Amino acid sequence: MSVALCTMAHSPLMGYNDPGPEAAQEIDLAFAVARDFIEDFDPEVVVLFAPDHYNGFLYDLMPPFCVGLNARSVGDYATQAGELDVDRALATSIIEEALASDIDIAYSERMVVDHGAAQALQLLLGDIAARPVVPIFINSVAEPLGPPRRSRILGEAVGRAVSALDARVLVVGSGGLSHDPPVPQLANASPEVAERLIAGRHRTPQQRSEHEARVIASALEFAAAQRTDIMPLNPDWDRYFMGVLASGDLTEIDDWTTEWCTEQGGHSAHEVRTWIAAYATLLVCGPYEVAHSYYRPVNEWIAGFGITTARLTNPSA
Numbered sequence: 001m002s003v004a005l006c007t008m009a010h011s012p013l014m015g016y017n018d019p020g021p022e023a024a025q026e027i028d029l030a031f032a033v034a035r036d037f038i039e040d041f042d043p044e045v046v047v048l049f050a051p052d053h054y055n056g057f058l059y060d061l062m063p064p065f066c067v068g069l070n071a072r073s074v075g076d077y078a079t080q081a082g083e084l085d086v087d088r089a090l091a092t093s094i095i096e097e098a099l100a101s102d103i104d105i106a107y108s109e110r111m112v113v114d115h116g117a118a119q120a121l122q123l124l125l126g127d128i129a130a131r132p133v134v135p136i137f138i139n140s141v142a143e144p145l146g147p148p149r150r151s152r153i154l155g156e157a158v159g160r161a162v163s164a165l166d167a168r169v170l171v172v173g174s175g176g177l178s179h180d181p182p183v184p185q186l187a188n189a190s191p192e193v194a195e196r197l198i199a200g201r202h203r204t205p206q207q208r209s210e211h212e213a214r215v216i217a218s219a220l221e222f223a224a225a226q227r228t229d230i231m232p233l234n235p236d237w238d239r240y241f242m243g244v245l246a247s248g249d250l251t252e253i254d255d256w257t258t259e260w261c262t263e264q265g266g267h268s269a270h271e272v273r274t275w276i277a278a279y280a281t282l283l284v285c286g287p288y289e290v291a292h293s294y295y296r297p298v299n300e301w302i303a304g305f306g307i308t309t310a311r312l313t314n315p316s317a
Contacts (some may be wrong), residue, residue, distance in 0.1 A: 056112030126200025159284025173278030
């Protein structure tokens with residue numbers, strides 16, 4: 001068994017809103033370093049923790065966690081659409097270990113993923129079906145949310161399943177750090193928006209295009225300091241969070257509350273749960289060290305943008 005990790009922020013605004021040449025060059029280099037790390041590791045299978053943005057999981061049935069036994073990408077924001085190459089055997093083992101660990105996890109034969117998963121697979125591996133993968137959804141947007149520690153507990157169960165493999169496993173966590181984009185909340189939504197959040201799974205191409213255009217425009221307004229309804233990015237909290245993960249001691253996370261994370265990083269900062277789960281998975285497999293860490297706040301993408309890679313300090317032969 002050999003396990004490595006890569007966590008990354010994703011943004012639907014990549015490729016649409018220009019963050020400036022310096023930021024673009026830095027981020028391109030950080031992704032190049034991550035890709036080289038992954039290519040050198042040469043994973044045989046990928047375990048991917050990712051959120052959803054009301055494309056595959058809606059309020060008609062919103063699980064806190066879900067493992068895909070089959071999965072396809074919807075192709076939003078110009079990401080690749082189509083089928084993922086799901087490792088069904090490993091997905092089943094993860095489900096069984098989670099249930100044995102008293103985690104009531106959902107599982108799906110028709111999981112739909114969006115840019116939260118597809119962007120990571122494309123940017124890190126070149127194609128959404130480049131390697132066998134187990135996609136694991138973590139609800140990071142639809143309130144109410146459980147405490148962040150539950151993502152650590154989930155990651156530990158996944159780690160136990162992974163540690164039994166005789167294979168090279170790459171664990172990926174795809175989620176933003178501090179960011180508070182104008183994502184609607186069911187509690188104060190209009191009837192029309194509420195229906196979209198509950199049952200609007202199948203948007204027409206025109207509806208999707210109009211929605212994406214609104215998000216792109218909102219980010220440009222935020223970058224120009226024209227939006228007062230979007231929380232500022234919080235680089236101090238982002239760096240603090242990344243430092244906790246790098247320390248190898250995740251017990252501090254157990255004291256964090258959902259409300260505190262929202263106050264620090266915004267409503268969508270709960271996507272850090274994918275990073276927590278990924279690092280918890282790695283930690284179960286053994287002590288680790290961070291190989292590379294990059295961070296930059298990018299207002300044009302409404303994102304505290306980070307990328308890390310990590311490896312076991314004493315991997316099995």
